[in-house]
Structure formats: structure tokens, C-alpha cells
Amino acid sequence: MALRFALVIEPAASDDPRPSFADSFRVIDPSAPALSVGELSTQRGDGIFESIGVVDGHVQETQAHLERLAHSARICDLPGPNLEQWRQAIGVAARHAPATGEGVIKLILSRGVEHGPAPTAWVTVAPAPDNSAAREHGIRVVTLDRGYGIDTPARAPWLLLGAKTLSYAVNMAAIREAKRRGADDAIFVTSDGFVLEAPTASLILRIGGRFVTPAPHGGILHGTTQLSLFAHLEEQGHETGYEVVPTGALREADAAWLVSSVRLAAPITAIDGVEMPVDAELTASFNRYLLSARD
Amino acid sequence: MALRFALVIEPAASDDPRPSFADSFRVIDPSAPALSVGELSTQRGDGIFESIGVVDGHVQETQAHLERLAHSARICDLPGPNLEQWRQAIGVAARHAPATGEGVIKLILSRGVEHGPAPTAWVTVAPAPDNSAAREHGIRVVTLDRGYGIDTPARAPWLLLGAKTLSYAVNMAAIREAKRRGADDAIFVTSDGFVLEAPTASLILRIGGRFVTPAPHGGILHGTTQLSLFAHLEEQGHETGYEVVPTGALREADAAWLVSSVRLAAPITAIDGVEMPVDAELTASFNRYLLSARD
Numbered sequence: 001m002a003l004r005f006a007l008v009i010e011p012a013a014s015d016d017p018r019p020s021f022a023d024s025f026r027v028i029d030p031s032a033p034a035l036s037v038g039e040l041s042t043q044r045g046d047g048i049f050e051s052i053g054v055v056d057g058h059v060q061e062t063q064a065h066l067e068r069l070a071h072s073a074r075i076c077d078l079p080g081p082n083l084e085q086w087r088q089a090i091g092v093a094a095r096h097a098p099a100t101g102e103g104v105i106k107l108i109l110s111r112g113v114e115h116g117p118a119p120t121a122w123v124t125v126a127p128a129p130d131n132s133a134a135r136e137h138g139i140r141v142v143t144l145d146r147g148y149g150i151d152t153p154a155r156a157p158w159l160l161l162g163a164k165t166l167s168y169a170v171n172m173a174a175i176r177e178a179k180r181r182g183a184d185d186a187i188f189v190t191s192d193g194f195v196l197e198a199p200t201a202s203l204i205l206r207i208g209g210r211f212v213t214p215a216p217h218g219g220i221l222h223g224t225t226q227l228s229l230f231a232h233l234e235e236q237g238h239e240t241g242y243e244v245v246p247t248g249a250l251r252e253a254d255a256a257w258l259v260s261s262v263r264l265a266a267p268i269t270a271i272d273g274v275e276m277p278v279d280a281e282l283t284a285s286f287n288r289y290l291l292s293a294r295d
Numbered sequence: 296m297a298l299r300f301a302l303v304i305e306p307a308a309s310d311d312p313r314p315s316f317a318d319s320f321r322v323i324d325p326s327a328p329a330l331s332v333g334e335l336s337t338q339r340g341d342g343i344f345e346s347i348g349v350v351d352g353h354v355q356e357t358q359a360h361l362e363r364l365a366h367s368a369r370i371c372d373l374p375g376p377n378l379e380q381w382r383q384a385i386g387v388a389a390r391h392a393p394a395t396g397e398g399v400i401k402l403i404l405s406r407g408v409e410h411g412p413a414p415t416a417w418v419t420v421a422p423a424p425d426n427s428a429a430r431e432h433g434i435r436v437v438t439l440d441r442g443y444g445i446d447t448p449a450r451a452p453w454l455l456l457g458a459k460t461l462s463y464a465v466n467m468a469a470i471r472e473a474k475r476r477g478a479d480d481a482i483f484v485t486s487d488g489f490v491l492e493a494p495t496a497s498l499i500l501r502i503g504g505r506f507v508t509p510a511p512h513g514g515i516l517h518g519t520t521q522l523s524l525f526a527h528l529e530e531q532g533h534e535t536g537y538e539v540v541p542t543g544a545l546r547e548a549d550a551a552w553l554v555s556s557v558r559l560a561a562p563i564t565a566i567d568g569v570e571m572p573v574d575a576e577l578t579a580s581f582n583r584y585l586l587s588a589r590d
Contacts, residue, residue, distance in 0.1 A: 001410070002333075002410065003332065003333050006332050028332070030331065030332055030333065031331055031333065031408075032328075032331060033327075033328040033329045033330060033331060034328045034330070034331055034332050035328060035329070035330045035331075035332065035334070035337060036325065036326055036327060036328060036329055036330075037298065037301050037323070037325055037329050037330065037403070037417055037419055038297075038298050038325060038326065038419075039330070039337060041336075041337040041340075042330060042334060042336040042337040042403075042405070042461065043344070043401075043403070043461065043463075044340070044461060044462075044463035044464060044466070044467060045336075045339070045340020045460075045461050045462040045463055045464050046463065046464050046467055047464075049338070076464065076468065077468070077471055106338075108332070108337075108338070110337070113326075115297065122332055124332055124333075144451070144453060145447070145450060145451045146451075146454075147442065147443040147444075147447045147451050147454045147456075148442040148443055148486070149442075149486060152440070152442045152486060155440060156439070156440045156441075156442050157472075158439055158465065158468040158469045158471070158472040159440075159441075159442045159465055159468075160464055160465055160468050161442075165340075165462075165464045166337065166338065166339060166340050166462075166464065167339075167340040167460075167461075167462030167463060167464035167465065168338075168339035168340055168341065168462060169339060169340050169341050169342075169371065169455055169460045169461065169462035170453065170454055170455055170462065171339070172339055172341055173371065173372070173453040173454075173455050174453045176372055176453070177452075177453040191443070191444060191447060
């Protein structure tokens with residue numbers, strides 16, 4: 001969907017305590033030229049981002065997204081974001097999100113212009129695409145090798161595997177490959193046979209009545225939607241767990257979902273061509289919860 | 296170095312045969328806003344690039360760079376670039392490169408604005424940084440695990456390992472890690488112990504009088520400078536070869552270089568802290584050749 005609002009931020013130091021950062025924001029036309037060709041985000045995908053859901057004007061899970069932005073910055077040796085400044089920018093952006101229905105606010109922190117003095121940062125707002133078909137009828141997925149072993153991320157932090165970087169070309173290529181195979185989305189697996197995540201979503205499996213997600217270990221982005229849904233499931237008395245999930249365990253699951261900030265809970269109807277049962281009622285309850293105002 | 300010229304291209308179909316593409320070029324101020332925040336290059340590092348050396352106004356190895364751009368486009372499912380259009384754009388850009396001394400022309404092909412109709416493309420020109428210290432005194436390197444096995448690229452083309460994509464955050468992080476370890480640059484190795492390439496350069500080893508580079512196999516960018524230097528070495532009667540190089544072979548080399556389009560041949564003075572002899576005379580002859588006009 002076309003962007004409907006954008007705001008450039010002049011990033012403040014992470015420990016700058018000023019009460020209002022309004023003078024560090026500059027509203028721009030989201031379809032007009034705003035970035036120079038020297039931007040490292042565009043030259044090298046050198047930066048980080050977050051996509052945040054907005055429902056009926058309420059920004060979902062702001063704090064969890066801000067914390068993950070700071071986490072990604074640490075992994076990428078970017079200056080720590082001033083979270084209060086970003087929170088205020090999100091507040092301004094939220095006023096331009098759809099007042100009813102769903103939207104998406106994106107935060108972007110780039111390393112800045114090459115040889116320039118400081119990072120570049122901006123926030124965009126767009127209406128969310130209509131995800132009702134994926135939520136109601138589900139998605140077919142294929143497993144794709146992410147190329148590395150389960151122990152690689154801890155051993156090789158320069159691969160930035162736990163950061164949400166702008167270097168997202170592989171994630172997009174994986175989704176194109178899934179579509180070539182007649183599916184809608186992919187699940188990345190390690191080359192030594194463990195389940196990771198989807199290119200733009202987390203995976204939740206129901207196995208023997210428990211809800212399980214692959215344990216974040218540096219190579220998996222800790223999903224804000226997965227975290228929120230697990231808290232909800234625990235409140236409802238369900239058992240949840242972070243586990244090392246062998247690829248074979250996908251066949252043991254009696255239900256599975258890809259969950260993310262904007263598409264929310266999409267039930268998986270087939271993995272690698274093998275049909276999978278869908279719990280329509282539970283999925284609907286997940287999405288009702290995810291569409292309620294969450295902080 | 297600051298950009299001194301930039302040109303936006305309206306990409307033509309790859310089979311458009313028109314004699315002049317001048318009306319598809321638009322000169323822009325390289326430091327002024329030119330790209331919208333909806334650009335997929337900046338949102339997802341979703342595009343490809345080439346960096347071409349310019350010496351005393353002569354653009355080096357244009358054809359090899361154009362062919363590699365087309366190769367990267369195929370891997371990334373981007374529309375094939377019209378090479379004649381790009382060649383003409385390079386011709387315009389070259390007039391703005393330093394007339395004496397060294398410059399760099401960068402070609403960028405992005406997937407375009409999200410949900411937009413077409414790719415975005417542009418060309419920039421900058422003076423080259425002074426690389427004389429690296430060429431004359433050499434560079435210290437460390438080996439870093441690239442995270443995947445030697446057979447991964449052929450098995451998982453969605454990892455885009457043979458394409459020169461804008462998703463370059465890992466390459467930059469590897470160079471930062473090398474500097475943290477007191478070195479200047481890195482050599483990527485596979486997790487199963489084979490030598491690949493540097494984050495922004497190819498590796499050439501001299502082993503027993505032969506010049507060897509790791510065999511491109513999908514996971515290594517075929518270096519235009521390495522190709523050119525091998526052709527030169529063969530003309531001089533030297534033996535060259537593409538080989539699968541185990542990490543241990545780095546210790547057998549009696550000389551080694553990282554070669555790339557702008558820094559040219561930088562002799563390696565140490566690998567992982569182990570000093571390495573430098574053949575100063577041969578290195579100087581490499582750089583004299585690489586600084587001569589090459590097509």
C-alpha cells in the first residue's frame with residue numbers, strides 16, 4: 001500500500017533526556033525525493049528497521065519494538081537509538097494511521113550518508129494490506145535452507161543473524177522461491193536440520209497440546225507478535241515453550257501458524273505440499289486477541 | 296570521498312535497441328534528496344550494484360562489470376538491464392570523473408519503489424580514496440566464517456550468494472570485526488574449511504609459483520580485477536588456476552593479495568596474526584598493470 005505519511009528524525013544521543021523532541025522531526029512528502037544517493041541504507045542495506053502494527057489508531061507493542069530496535073543497533077554497531085525520541089515520533093506518526101482498520105508504522109535507522117556525520121532515521125505510515133484471506137484461509141509454506149548451522153550465529157556475530165537489518169534481499173528472494181514452488185511463504189531451516197523462522201514472521205507449532213516456537217539463539221529474530229501471543233496463551237492456561245526444533249518435528253505438529261506484526265496469525269495449511277489441519281476457531285481467537293489494543 | 300556527480304536512469308527494456316538513451320538520463324545533485332523513502336533499495340537492500348575504477352578518465356573493464364550486473368540481475372529476478380543504456384550512462388559519468396588520478400563509478404539497479412511500476416537505477420561518480428598505503432605497505436587480514444558450507448550456494452540459490460546485492464550489511468560488519476581484531480580486512484571462509492573471498496575483494500594466492508584463486512561456485516563473486524590480472528599473468532607466461540582452496544592452504548602461499556576495482560592489488564602482510572612475506576616488486580608491477588587503461 002502507498003505510504004501516506006513520513007517523518008525524518010534527526011537522531012539524538014541515546015542519553016539525551018529532553019522532554020520534547022518535536023524540533024528534531026521533519027514531516028516530508030512520502031512519495032517525494034527525500035534521501036540522497038549517498039545514503040548507506042540504499043548503497044549497502046546498512047541499517048535496521050521495525051514494522052509495527054496499528055489497529056484502529058492504537059500502536060501495538062511499541063515498547064517491544066523499540067527494545068528490538070535497540071538490540072539490532074547493538075549488533076550492527078550503530079549508535080544506540082534514543083527510545084523516548086522514537087516513541088514521540090511514533091506518537092506523531094500514529095495520528096496519520098487509519099483511525100479505523102489497520103495500518104503499519106515503519107521505523108528505519110540507517111548508518112547515514114557515506115562519510116557523513118550521523119545516522120539517518122525516518123518513520124513511515126501506510127494502511128495495511130488486506131490480510132483477511134491469509135488469516136481465514138491460511139497459507140501454504142515450503143521449507144528453505146537458510147544455509148548455516150544451528151551453532152553458526154553464536155560463533156559468527158558479524159553475520160548479524162539476530163538483527164533486523166535493511167539487508168533483506170535474501171528474505172525477499174526466499175518468498176519469491178516459495179511462490180515459484182506454488183506456496184505463499186517459506187520457513188527457513190538450518191543446513192543441519194533445525195527450524196528457524198519465516199522470512200518476515202515467527203513460527204508457532206502446536207505439538208501435543210503445547211505451543212512451541214524455535215528458541216531464539218542469535219539466528220532468530222525474537223518476534224514481538226510471538227511474544228505477545230505466548231503471554232496471552234499462558235494467561236489462558238496453555239503451556240508454551242522455546243525449543244530447539246528439529247525439521248522432523250514439523251510433521252508432529254497438529255497445527256502451526258506464522259505470526260507477524262501486520263499479517264498477524266496466519267494458519268499453515270500445508271508444509272512442503274503435505275496438508276496440515278487448521279484449527280479455525282483457535283486461529284480466529286488468536287487474531288481477535290492480536291487485533292485488540294496491546295501495549 | 297564525497298560524490299561529485301550522479302545520474303538517474305529510466306531503465307529501458309533489455310532488448311530496446313535505440314541508438315541513444317540520452318533522454319532516459321537525468322542529472323541530479325548527488326548530495327540533494329533524490330530517492331523516496333519507499334525505495335526498496337533503502338527499505339530492504341533489494342537491488343544490485345557494481346563499482347568500476349576510473350584511471351585518468353579511462354573507465355576500466357566496462358564490459359566485465361556490465362556482464363556481472365546482468366548476472367546479478369538474473370540471480371535476483373530483476374529485469375535484465377539494457378547494457379547499451381548503461382554503457383552510455385557510464386560514458387556520461389566518465390566525463391565527470393577526475394581527468395587525472397583515480398575515480399570510481401558506481402552503478403545501482405534497485406527493484407524500485409514498493410508497489411511501483413519499475414526498477415530505479417542510478418550512476419554515481421566520486422574521486423577514489425588514496426589507496427597508496429594499502430598497495431605499497433600491504434594489509435593485515437583475518438579469516439572470518441561466512442557461515443555456510445562450500446556446497447550451500449549451489450543448493451540454495453535464494454541466498455543470492457553469487458550476486459552483488461545491495462544487502463551488504465554483513466560485508467561491512469565483517470570489515471568492522473577485522474578492525475576490532477587489529478587487522479585491515481577479512482577473508483571469508485566456509486564453515487567447512489574452504490577459502491572464499493574478502494568482503495569487497497577477491498583473493499589471489501601464489502603457491503609453488505602458480506597463481507591461484509578460489510573457484511567461483513555460486514558463493515563467490517567473480518572478480519573483474521582478478522579476471523583481468525589472471526589474463527595479464529598468463530600473457531606473462533605465468534600459470535594461473537581456479538581451485539577449491541582449503542583454509543590450510545593459506546599457510547602454504549608465499550604471497551597473497553586482495554584485488555578489487557578501486558583499491559587494486561593490496562599485498563597481504565599477515566593472516567590471523569601470522570606474518571606473510573610481501574613480493575614488493577611483483578605487487579608494484581600488478582598495480583602498474585591495473586592502473587593502465589584496460590578494456
